[in-house]
Amino acid sequence: MPGAGGRDGPPADRDAPPAACAVAVDVALLTVRAGTLQLLLVEPDDDRLAGLLALPGRRVRDEEDLDDTAHRALAELAGVHAPDAHLEQLRTYGDPARDPGGRVVSVAYLALTPSPGEPSPRRRAGFIDVGRLDPVGHTDASPPLRLAYDHLRISLDALERARAKLEYTALASAFVTEPFTLAELRGVYEAVWGVALDPANFRRKVTGTRGFVVPTRELAAPGPEGGRPAKRYRRGPAQRLHPAMLRPA
Amino acid sequence: MPGAGGRDGPPADRDAPPAACAVAVDVALLTVRAGTLQLLLVEPDDDRLAGLLALPGRRVRDEEDLDDTAHRALAELAGVHAPDAHLEQLRTYGDPARDPGGRVVSVAYLALTPSPGEPSPRRRAGFIDVGRLDPVGHTDASPPLRLAYDHLRISLDALERARAKLEYTALASAFVTEPFTLAELRGVYEAVWGVALDPANFRRKVTGTRGFVVPTRELAAPGPEGGRPAKRYRRGPAQRLHPAMLRPA
DNA sequence: TCAATAGTGTCTTTTAGACATTATATG
DNA sequence: CATATAATGTCTAAAAGACACTATTGA
Helix, strand or coil: CCCCCCCCCCHHHCCCCCCCCCEEEEEEEEEEECCEEEEEEECCCCHHHCCCEECCEEECCCCCCHHHHHHHHHHHHHCCCCCCCEEEEEEEECCCCCCCCCCCEEEEEEEECCCCCCCCCCCCEEEEEHHHHCCCCCCCCCCCCCECCCHHHHHHHHHHHHHHHHHHECHHHHHCCCCECHHHHHHHHHHHHCCCCCHHHHHHHHHHCCCCEEEEEEECCCECCECCCCEEEEECCCCECCCCCCCCC | CCCCCCCCCCHHHCCCCCCCCCEEEEEEEEEEECCEEEEEEECCCCHHHCCCEECCEEECCCCCCHHHHHHHHHHHHHCCCCCCCEEEEEEEECCCCCCCCCCCEEEEEEEECCCCCCCCCCCCEEEEEHHHHCCCCCCCCCCCCCECCCHHHHHHHHHHHHHHHHHHECHHHHHCCCCECHHHHHHHHHHHHCCCCCHHHHHHHHHHCCCCEEEEEEECCCECCECCCCEEEEECCCCECCCCCCCCC
């Protein structure tokens, strides 16, 4: 609701003044590296949070659009400059107690990018395998990850959003660089969903969905052990998949 | 991003102070009445907005959860008390220029309820047919509706969200009161999507999806012109539909 | 009886899944 | 040649869509 200036009518209806309010943006950036889905995390500067990891996040500046804050958080805190990344709002987390230091309403974003070739992030930032977010099944070699604030919940929500959106949108191509092979695209689904897909049926589904991918005339170089060269494709204009590509039960 | 208190490290990295920031909640409440999908709108108190309609919205109070603000906006501005309504976040609108009176970040909600028996809202509030939101196809009897701020866009986003969610979730039952007949549930899909569905195939789909609806032993009274009495059902535990009920092309 | 609405059965088309087969590369 | 990966074809099972048919009410 806008109208902060003068909308709320007679004094009896007027809301309480804003007092100590803060709006921030936190970004859950997912990428596929080495066949696994990974999440970008940073070490908070706050010493009171030593030993914890957090999503990159920044306060929203005056006159700054929320999307710009998201890009700035990635750049300033993780050295990630990804202007072409897919960026969408996840949801807004507004529990009054979510930050013990004061009320902060956080607009969480989901970002999807192809894997940066190098371990790009400068600063104290890096990618973790999303499997380490799972509250169960940890080992000595992979202790349970501790995230600051409610960032574990945000991360899990982002993960579920990404998994769900692969089903009914063409978003998987946001994880690969153009041009790409269908094996690469299939690898995205397999990494995000954690399942193996039948290459033949996957191909039939993808190429049979109008506008999902468009073929080029290029061929990819085979791997070191040979194999038929794969055709390369680019993203098509389709946003939604009809019908959806359902996760195997 | 929380950590308003002390997270941002050295002064060089510190974000600008919050200054004049405001967070509000706007609610797009949809219901099905008389076979059509309708949206709840109110008249803003602000005289500068005379002639416009708006979504019910309120500032978020200190220590108030966002969901609570949504319920309060419905109650205070439209007299709608619907604690059991389906309420979910739509997205957050943060364009610095969206409110000419000052920066207001608005967390928009989508609310779905069964039709209130009476034209319940007190105050200057009422339901409009969502067809009137369409930017094209207006007549003299139905002039184009003018909404305040960016509330037209929010309303259209809410509409599309509701339409999409009927496909792959069991959310349609949020529009009907229990117990309900399958014809009533089908009427929800037809009103929200604006299409006619085959009763037989709809029944097969709904009853064949585990946990969507559970039968009772009750029968509904036939209409004034007769007809076989319909069985009544209640909502089942399923949240998602597998596979989805796709909108007809 | 008829009209109206609820519910069932059946057939066809489409889509998904399993998996065999062919094609093109490396060593 | 063998092996590896890409691409195509075929069969079966599941689901969607069209629509005939039966069931139960009011007038």
